[in-house]
Amino acid sequence: MRILKWTLLLMAAVLLWGLIYWNLAAFGRWFTYSLLNMPQGGHLSSAVEFFVFETPKVLMLLVLVVFGVGIIRSFFTPERTRKILSGKSETVGNILAALLGVVTPFCSCSAVPLFVGFVTAGVPLGVTFSFLISAPMVNEIALVMLFGMFGWKVAGLYMGVGLLIAIVSGWILGRLHMEKHIEPWVFDARMGEAVQEDAINWEGRIRYGLDAVRDIVSKVWIYVILGIAVGAGIHGYVPQDFLASFMGKGAWWSVPAAVLLGVPMYSNAAGIIPIVKALLEKGAALGTVLAFMMAVIGLSLPEAIILRNILKPKLVFTFFGIVAAGIIIIGYLFNILL
Amino acid sequence: MRKIQILGSGCSKCKALAQNADTAAKELGLEYTLEKVTDIKEIMKFGVMATPALVIDGQVKTAGKLLNMQEIKGMLKL
Numbered sequence A: 001m002r003i004l005k006w007t008l009l010l011m012a013a014v015l016l017w018g019l020i021y022w023n024l025a026a027f028g029r030w031f032t033y034s035l036l037n038m039p040q041g042g043h044l045s046s047a048v049e050f051f052v053f054e055t056p057k058v059l060m061l062l063v064l065v066v067f068g069v070g071i072i073r074s075f076f077t078p079e080r081t082r083k084i085l086s087g088k089s090e091t092v093g094n095i096l097a098a099l100l101g102v103v104t105p106f107c108s109c110s111a112v113p114l115f116v117g118f119v120t121a122g123v124p125l126g127v128t129f130s131f132l133i134s135a136p137m138v139n140e141i142a143l144v145m146l147f148g149m150f151g152w153k154v155a156g157l158y159m160g161v162g163l164l165i166a167i168v169s170g171w172i173l174g175r176l177h178m179e180k181h182i183e184p185w186v187f188d189a190r191m192g193e194a195v196q197e198d199a200i201n202w203e204g205r206i207r208y209g210l211d212a213v214r215d216i217v218s219k220v221w222i223y224v225i226l227g228i229a230v231g232a233g234i235h236g237y238v239p240q241d242f243l244a245s246f247m248g249k250g251a252w253w254s255v256p257a258a259v260l261l262g263v264p265m266y267s268n269a270a271g272i273i274p275i276v277k278a279l280l281e282k283g284a285a286l287g288t289v290l291a292f293m294m295a296v297i298g299l300s301l302p303e304a305i306i307l308r309n310i311l312k313p314k315l316v317f318t319f320f321g322i323v324a325a326g327i328i329i330i331g332y333l334f335n336i337l338l
Numbered sequence B: 001m002r003k004i005q006i007l008g009s010g011c012s013k014c015k016a017l018a019q020n021a022d023t024a025a026k027e028l029g030l031e032y033t034l035e036k037v038t039d040i041k042e043i044m045k046f047g048v049m050a051t052p053a054l055v056i057d058g059q060v061k062t063a064g065k066l067l068n069m070q071e072i073k074g075m076l077k078l
Helices: A002-021 A024-035 A043-073 A078-085 A090-103 A108-120 A125-137 A140-150 A152-175 A202-237 A254-262 A269-281 A286-298 A301-307 A313-337 B012-027 B040-044 B069-077
Strands: B002-007 B032-037 B053-056 B059-063
Touching: A002 A043, A002 A202, A024 A043, A043 A090, A043 A140, A043 A202, A043 A269, A078 A090, A078 A108, A078 A125, A090 A125, A090 A152, A108 A125, A108 A301, A108 B040, A125 A152, A125 A286, A140 A152, A140 A269, A152 A286, A152 A313, A202 A269, A254 A286, A254 A313, A269 A286, A286 A313, A301 A313, B002 B012, B012 B032, B012 B069, B053 B069
Parallel strands: B002 B032
Antiparallel strands: B002 B053, B053 B059
């Protein structure tokens, strides 16, 4: 009976969600041009329409996907991922680690315990890095935002490229044999026995999904709104092709500049993507913009500082250097190919 | 005397978990000590791979999860 109740509730929720979602564009137009009675084609009205349409759209997509991914994640605990990865050979391990990075629950504040947990359990260093690169960069928030604003092609491209960078960078880091650049205490860390996993049923998984929604949406909604507001401003006021001269394909230095600019910046995908969309509209090249975005959410100064606890400076620099180089190459590739 | 430990290097979730645990124990009227373990080397000794983690009487109860008061009360009652 409980299962039936949950299923019915879930179906009703999804139906209602769809009904509202498909009418948002009409609502945006109605709100801007009828309710506020603004003139068609003006700067301000174009910015207002962008904001009124995109904000609920992105928030609704976020709720749906975070819930779905929450359910998926209830199947993958860090302990289980570690069990899968320990004892895998390096190349296969790199690929698996990058893929598991997408679905294993991860927060950059847990990067250190996770790293130590993996390495002491015999997961190779390069494989651990593949996981650490993919987990923050290829995440459900980035994918849902990209899907919502650019469609499935760009979202898929981003996911593929993010995984590629994680796999290749991790593999290279493994080849460099930098184990001696890990702080020695890591290897002395006597890991106590892991947490016992509770058996979890479907009701528990749905609760886990709802918890994830509450947790993530309460944290990122403000960034979504700010990001869309900035995006709306650019959308309405910056002239078309304004950015083409210095963020377009012609400017060769724009890709490394975008990465250098992105690393010290720390934002989550929710805030950065509306800005990315507005930049693209004004003539910035896709490769440049994607490179900027990956640098902002994949590499961050706070993460470097956290990792410094367990890695000696040389390894921190090598790690950031290789990933940054990978992002730059991808940026150029997109600008040349597309 | 119950011993409650919160493992975490000071992220906002860790602080919230410590707060919830404190309130939960108070409301149950327990005699308890609450300790925040922030040193990463000490945290690793508990074998957790995600923070914040809740440890009651030396036993890791959860890791990587911000529990609410009701959930913590349930664990403290046992």
